[in-house]
Amino acid sequence: MHSHPKLLKFLFPMLVAIILSVTLGLTPKLSLINSGEFLEINIYKYREEDLLIVNEVEEVQTETVANQVKFHEDPDLMEEEIRRHVPIGSSIADAKTVMEQNGFKCEYIQNGTYSEVRNSEDAPGGTRQTVHRNVDFLYCDCSKSTGLFVSRRWQVSIEHQDENVKSVSVSIGSVGS
Structure with a gap:
């Protein structure tokens, strides 16, 4: 069904x-x-x-988002989608505004670490993880219910340098049973 x-x-x-x-x-x-x-x-x-x-x-969520981000299940497609709304070189403050308007909770991280995770058949355990250390980035997190006890979670790290967006990394996973 x-x-x-x-x-x-x-x-x-x-x-x-x-x-x-x-x-x-x-x-x-x-x-x-x-x-x-x-x-x-x-x-x-x-x-x-x-x-x-x-x-x-x-x-309640009543506000219509002018810069609406389409949520994708594929992290590479989601990165492309975010870069359409938050282009490389744009202001990190504008990036935060766009992400929060789309339901993400964001916080600035200085000299921090984040991991980018991708499915990969040739990697041990079926996933490849890239660790980014000692970077300034905007960390944004959003979860949406996909079932009674399950949610899909998007974790976005937007690296910036001199207050301008340098790169976008997305990891997607499921939370719950």
């Missing part, structure tokens, strides 16, 4: 809201925003005597 990810992103939270409303007496409010891309879920529990909000759970 082939499942549609956008449909699952919509149905799963709705099912959770229905279960919570039936079992815990919570009142769910569901709304779809940004053409089905993001789901806003607000679950409220009210005390009957004064309708005071006791519990609120919220997941």
Whole structure:
């Protein structure tokens, strides 16, 4: 059976809201925003005597990104995609803005180390790792759910020199069971 990810992103939270409303007496409010891309879920529990909000759970992303990065499963394609939005030679401050607008959490690292990991049939263990030491880079991390207990994780290191982007490295993996 082939499942549609956008449909699952919509149905799963709705099912959770229905279960919570039936079992815990919570009142769910569901709304779809940004053409089905993001789901806003607000679950409220009210005390009957004064309708005071006791519990609120919220997941929202409403901002449309002008410089939208398409997420790829292949690290080489993802590097190309990021370089389209963050060209070599551009300002590292602009790179941070673009990455954060696309859902990445970023931090500047000075004189640090990062590893670039690639699948490689000829390498021991099936992966090749390149270690970059003593470099200044912007580390950006983003995870997106791919299943109930599994997420895909993109780790991006954007090396810079004199405040300008020098290179982009991407590693992609799965987190969860």
